[in-house]
Amino acid sequence: MRVLKNHCLLAGGRPLLVPNKVRGTGARKPERLTRSGAKIGRVLPVPPRAFLKSRNKGKSAGRLGIEEASGLGMLGEGLFVQDRHFKNPCDPADMPHAVGASLTVRPVCKEVHMLTNLVIESMLNRRSVRKYSDQKPSDDVIATVVRAGQQAPFASQLCSLLLSRKKAPFGAPLWFTICVDMHRMELIMTKRGWTVVANDLSMLLFGIQDAALMAENMVIAAESFGMGSCFLGETPYRAERIRKQYKLPERVFPLVELVMGYPAEELAPRPRYPLEFTLFEDRYPELTDSMIEDAMRVMDEGYLAQNYYRKQKAKIKLKGDREETFTYDNYSWTEHISRKWGQWLSDPKELLDQMEKCGFTIKTKE
Numbered sequence: 001m002r003v004l005k006n007h008c009l010l011a012g013g014r015p016l017l018v019p020n021k022v023r024g025t026g027a028r029k030p031e032r033l034t035r036s037g038a039k040i041g042r043v044l045p046v047p048p049r050a051f052l053k054s055r056n057k058g059k060s061a062g063r064l065g066i067e068e069a070s071g072l073g074m075l076g077e078g079l080f081v082q083d084r085h086f087k088n089p090c091d092p093a094d095m096p097h098a099v100g101a102s103l104t105v106r107p108v109c110k111e112v113h114m115l116t117n118l119v120i121e122s123m124l125n126r127r128s129v130r131k132y133s134d135q136k137p138s139d140d141v142i143a144t145v146v147r148a149g150q151q152a153p154f155a156s157q158l159c160s161l162l163l164s165r166k167k168a169p170f171g172a173p174l175w176f177t178i179c180v181d182m183h184r185m186e187l188i189m190t191k192r193g194w195t196v197v198a199n200d201l202s203m204l205l206f207g208i209q210d211a212a213l214m215a216e217n218m219v220i221a222a223e224s225f226g227m228g229s230c231f232l233g234e235t236p237y238r239a240e241r242i243r244k245q246y247k248l249p250e251r252v253f254p255l256v257e258l259v260m261g262y263p264a265e266e267l268a269p270r271p272r273y274p275l276e277f278t279l280f281e282d283r284y285p286e287l288t289d290s291m292i293e294d295a296m297r298v299m300d301e302g303y304l305a306q307n308y309y310r311k312q313k314a315k316i317k318l319k320g321d322r323e324e325t326f327t328y329d330n331y332s333w334t335e336h337i338s339r340k341w342g343q344w345l346s347d348p349k350e351l352l353d354q355m356e357k358c359g360f361t362i363k364t365k366e
Contacts, residue, residue, distance in 0.1 A: 271302025
């Protein structure tokens with residue numbers, strides 16, 4: 001049985017993999033499937049009768065669990081899929097839902113089929129939230145989110161967290177600042193009779209890894225409590241101001257801010273590059289014009305479909321003698337991001353100055 005050809009269902013919070021071949025005469029024994037040593041799901045026993053009967057003889061019901069199929073089956077403890085015909089399982093509007101049970105099916109109409117579970121669903125549905133309700137997270141929720149953030153992988157735990165519950169952007173009740181923190185590490189090393197000889201650039205890079213991983217864990221944890229969040233990426237350019245606000249010691253550098261709370265808006269997740277434009281196995285490929293144009297189309301059409309930049313009124317003005325040829329009818333992500341990095345931040349001096357004011361000096365030894 002090939003894992004990538006299976007279809008994953010969710011029931012009661014547990015991922016259930018329906019075997020690709022369902023027309024056997026006997027039940028399969030439950031087994032654990034692994035790929036690269038990672039446990040990814042559990043195959044349930046299939047009843048002696050076919051779990052799903054294909055309406056067209058000779059067609060496997062396995063590619064999506066159902067292609068053109070109906071049937072009655074039992075998964076796990078009392079979960080029934082009622083008799084129903086799914087004409088186009090690739091259409092989200094025709095995705096099956098169980099009667100009287102929690103069942104989620106995520107079809108992927110390509111050669112490789114994604115699996116799903118509650119964690120994956122939460123991550124794929126994540127979007128930036130810029131409007132929050134008045135509901136305030138409890139101290140227990142906050143502590144749990146932060147503790148989950150701490151459990152992220154780390155290089156040296158070179159990160160710390162600042163929290164303000166005062167007026168935050170977008171009306172969020174929580175305003176975190178995730179910092180690269182060498183101050184705390186140096187205090188520990190002093191207790192052990194050591195001084196830091198590692199250069200600041202290396203330590204900043206390791207600290208950025210630690211801080212970024214912690215921040216993302218917090219986002220995932222917040223989503224599990226029904227909260228949303230939004231990152232504020234200009235933090236390093238306001239480092240001196242934040243340092244004064246929080247009375248930070250030297251060797252603490254504010255990296256990114258994260259506002260969080262219960263959403264007061266419902267938005268669709270924004271698009272991402274196609275997987276084949278992101279995942280490169282064994283070697284980096286030559287990116288063809290077709291691959292580049294396909295990736296651009298996915299991003300631009302996705303943002304245009306959501307009217308994203310029109311709603312945000314976020315068209316970046318052109319500098320120099322470039323003529324404006326875009327309206328909000330065709331201005332989308334690839335033009336927006338090209339204007340940003342084609343016009344901004346050409347000189348690193350501003351950022352280096354902010355780092356130096358926080359006690360980090362980026363230079364080579366004389």
